[in-house]
Amino acid sequence: AALNQLGIQTTSFIAILGAAGLAVGLALQGSLANFAAGVLMIIFRPFRVGDYVEGGGTAGIVEEIQIFTTKLRTPDNKSIIIPNAKITGDNIVNYSAKDSRRMDMIVGVSYDDDYDQVKEVLGDILAKDGRxxxxxxPTIGIVEFGDNSVNFAFRPWVKTAEYWDVYFALTEAIKKRFDEEGITIPYPQRDVHLFEHKEEVLQ
Incomplete structure (x- = not known):
């Protein structure tokens, strides 16, 4: 009644309040979800500052874990701020959670190569690397017969902190040793067969 005396329609005023409340609720929905996700991350600790993780559609080193967002630094030194709800709403891969990791490398050789020699050379490469x-x-064995190569699974275990250093070193060592041993690393190719067709000349 008081609102009516002021010239304000009660029904219109209630509708405006309802719309405003809905707008505020929608605006806070994301913030509340991020807050709840931040609390869960603090409790369950799926990762810590300094870990290299993949989540929320990106990957990088965790620099800050805040109540609403998490800050990652990518390998090319970009800072990415991700809402916590986006991280917890997806799979989280923590590459730093364990002290050791397995490398999953595929090494392709020619069908004409000696496979026992290939296994021996790959094993020798691992034996000479103290890391x-x-x-x-480690696992070394034929895993696939490809279109252009016989593919070996090459799966050594290393310390997580040394993963990429060892990965690059092994890749280089494989190329050098294969060249020395005459083992071929094939590349995609096609065999083209040409047939000569002679037309018969009608007499």
Missing amino acids: ILEEPA
Whole structure:
């Protein structure tokens, strides 16, 4: 009644309040979700500052974990701020969670090569690198017959902190040793067969 005396329609005023409340609720929905996600991350600690993680559609080193957002630094030195709800709403891969990691490398050789020699050379490469862990034991074996190559699974275990240094070193060592041993690293190719067709000349 008081509103009516002021010239304000009660029904219109209630509708405006309802719309404003809905707008505020929608605006706070994302913030509340991020807040709740931040609390869960603090409690369960899926990762810590300094870990290299993949989540929320990106990957990088965790620099800050705040109540609403998490800050990552990418390998090319970009800072990315991700809402916590986006991180917890997706799979989280923590590459730093364990002390050791397995490398999953595929090494292709020619169908004409000696496969026992290939396994021996790959094993020797691992034996000469002191960073390769003895346990779990590395795996070397034929995993696939490809279109252009016989593919070997090459799976040594290393310390997580040394993963990329060892990866690059092994890749270089494989190329050098294969060249020395005459083992071929094939590339995609096609065999083209040409047939000569002679037309018969009608007499």
